[in-house]
Amino acid sequence: MSVTPSVYPLVPKIQKETIVSLLEVGKRADGRGLEDIRKISIVPDYIGKSDGSALVYLGDTLVLVGVKIEPGSPYPDTPDEGVLMINAEFVPLASPLFEPGPPDENAYELARIIDRSYREIKAIELKDLVIIPGQKVLVLWNDIYVLNHSGNLIDASAMATLVALMRTKIPNYEASEGGFIVKKEGYKGGLKVKKKVITATVAKIGNYYIADPTEEEEYVSDARLSVSFTEDGVIAGMQKMGPGSLEEKDIDAMVELSWKVAQRYLTEIDSILKSFEQKSEGRKLEESGSSPQEKKED
Amino acid sequence: MGKSNIKLIDENGIRIDGRKPDQIRPVSMSVGVLKNAQGSALVSFGKTTVLAAVYGPREALPRHMTLPDRAILRVRYHMAPFSTTERKSPAPTRREVELSKVIRESLEASVFTELYPRTTIDIFIEVLQADGGTRTTSLTAASLALADAGIPMRDLIAGVAVGKVEGMLVLDINEAEDSGGQADMPVGMMPNLGKIVLLQLNGSLSREEFKEAMKMAIKAIKEIYLIQKQTLREKYAKITEEEREVE
Numbered sequence: 121m122s123v124t125p126s127v128y129p130l131v132p133k134i135q136k137e138t139i140v141s142l143l144e145v146g147k148r149a150d151g152r153g154l155e156d157i158r159k160i161s162i163v164p165d166y167i168g169k170s171d172g173s174a175l176v177y178l179g180d181t182l183v184l185v186g187v188k189i190e191p192g193s194p195y196p197d198t199p200d201e202g203v204l205m206i207n208a209e210f211v212p213l214a215s216p217l218f219e220p221g222p223p224d225e226n227a228y229e230l231a232r233i234i235d236r237s238y239r240e241i242k243a244i245e246l247k248d249l250v251i252i253p254g255q256k257v258l259v260l261w262n263d264i265y266v267l268n269h270s271g272n273l274i275d276a277s278a279m280a281t282l283v284a285l286m287r288t289k290i291p292n293y294e295a296s297e298g299g300f301i302v303k304k305e306g307y308k309g310g311l312k313v314k315k316k317v318i319t320a321t322v323a324k325i326g327n328y329y330i331a332d333p334t335e336e337e338e339y340v341s342d343a344r345l346s347v348s349f350t351e352d353g354v355i356a357g358m359q360k361m362g363p364g365s366l367e368e369k370d371i372d373a374m375v376e377l378s379w380k381v382a383q384r385y386l387t388e389i390d391s392i393l394k395s396f397e398q399k400s401e402g403r404k405l406e407e408s409g410s411s412p413q414e415k416k417e418d
Numbered sequence: 419m420g421k422s423n424i425k426l427i428d429e430n431g432i433r434i435d436g437r438k439p440d441q442i443r444p445v446s447m448s449v450g451v452l453k454n455a456q457g458s459a460l461v462s463f464g465k466t467t468v469l470a471a472v473y474g475p476r477e478a479l480p481r482h483m484t485l486p487d488r489a490i491l492r493v494r495y496h497m498a499p500f501s502t503t504e505r506k507s508p509a510p511t512r513r514e515v516e517l518s519k520v521i522r523e524s525l526e527a528s529v530f531t532e533l534y535p536r537t538t539i540d541i542f543i544e545v546l547q548a549d550g551g552t553r554t555t556s557l558t559a560a561s562l563a564l565a566d567a568g569i570p571m572r573d574l575i576a577g578v579a580v581g582k583v584e585g586m587l588v589l590d591i592n593e594a595e596d597s598g599g600q601a602d603m604p605v606g607m608m609p610n611l612g613k614i615v616l617l618q619l620n621g622s623l624s625r626e627e628f629k630e631a632m633k634m635a636i637k638a639i640k641e642i643y644l645i646q647k648q649t650l651r652e653k654y655a656k657i658t659e660e661e662r663e664v665e
Binding site for chain 1: 482483484485490491492493494512513515516518519520521522523526527531600601603608611612613614615616617618619620621622623624625628629632636
């Protein structure tokens with residue numbers, strides 16, 4: 121059962137008036153313009169034990185995604201494809217409003233928004249995750265872990281998911297003669313991300329549309345619209361959020377703004393990944409220069 | 419949306435169930451169908467059938483859930499075990515949890531909750547038979563049940579889904595079209611106010627297709643709205659007749 125939340129911090133009316141009066145002069149409480157996003161920093165491969173991971177800061181919002189790939193069974197209608205599972209946890213250390221326990225409706229909603237954006241357009245090459253067609257495949261678990269909630273969890277989660285998936289390597293599982301699945305050393309190669317998918321959220325407050333809302337802005341917004349895009353601008357998913365309403369012209373304007381924001385996210389991700397990969401190339405070269413003895417001990 | 423080898427649209431542009439692309443399924447609506455509830459509605463779009471009931475405004479327990487300045491809404495969207503092709507476990511799925519949330523948020527845009535502080539308005543939705551478009555049918559039924567309960571609202575909410583099937587935009591998709599298609603976009607709206615309260619998209623559309631789909635949905639929603647109003651009017655006409663008989 122979904123219940124009107126009663127634990128939200130009461131953003132006093134005066135505060136809403138302040139936010140709106142700032143918007144009237146093209147400003148926001150944290151000094152940004154209406155269409156500006158917060159600072160993004162990304163740490164790829166944050167969790168060494170995962171098969172792919174990324175830590176993403178979007179302003180003070182902090183999201184960690186870890187990917188684990190394990191053997192499992194295929195869906196009956198797609199016997200020759202691996203399985204993609206996207207899950208989200210809003211852990212209690214992330215916000216005074218989060219409680220321990222099973223995921224609530226917000227966590228399910230977030231996970232399903234990200235999941236839908238990848239699933240229907242087949243952004244991930246799941247055919248590479250098959251061990252025995254129709255019997256054994258690899259299941260890719262993409263676990264989204266919200267570590268600090270300062271608004272716009274969806275966009276931060278979408279960025280962390282994309283980077284984690286782009287960094288994911290497929291473990292070397294093989295079927296032995298007896299039909300057992302064994303994990304061998306090393307990796308089969310990188311996961312193929314056929315389409316880069318990103319989600320951008322725009323909030324409507326009064327007559328204004330703002331990019332990358334903070335937690336406070338989310339509480340005073342009339343409604344939010346999260347739009348998922350592929351890198352070539354095709355809409356891959358959409359969700360209106362919040363108990364308010366939007367007119368058709370609002371939606372058109374919000375879709376256009378979210379596409380602008382989505383492109384900015386993608387540019388950031390590309391440049392961060394590029395410099396990260398260059399750095400790790402450098403590190404690899406250094407390592408190969410070191411004595412083989414040392415390498416063995418490692 | 420898995421693969422399907424069945425042709426969903428023939429060369430004449432006619433859909434698998436004989437409809438044209440911009441045609442909704444036969445709709446039937448009735449209100450006041452449950453004795454115990456303050457308001458209720460039974461709505462079907464083709465084979466999709468949904469029953470909605472409203473209890474309240476009533477006291478909420480535990481009390482700390484309530485709000486000092488308005489009523490809270492409690493909404494449950496639930497599918498009956500026999501509503502689907504394969505039996506569905508009655509335990510709530512992730513999907514049902516999410517749909518309960520989006521339906522609640524949609525209804526909150528329409529109900530004057532400030533009229534009933536410290537109470538709850540409970541809306542229970544049971545999908546009796548699922549053949550695509552269950553969330554929009556549920557929203558349409560829930561709004562009708564709220565009206566039947568006499569709860570003041572800004573406007574009724576009507577909903578419909580637009581899909582993309584074999585590259586073509588089609589209205590009010592059924593299950594076969596949903597699972598064999600490329601996109602499913604449910605829209606819920608307060609038609610008289612021109613305000614959209616529910617919008618989701620599963621699948622892919624170009625931005626031009628999206629705009630076109632939105633126009634198709636809004637046009638159909640206005641038709642559905644007329645049926646909703648007609649259904650409510652019929653109920654009151656019946657009541658007046660009964661009163662006359664008593665006199």
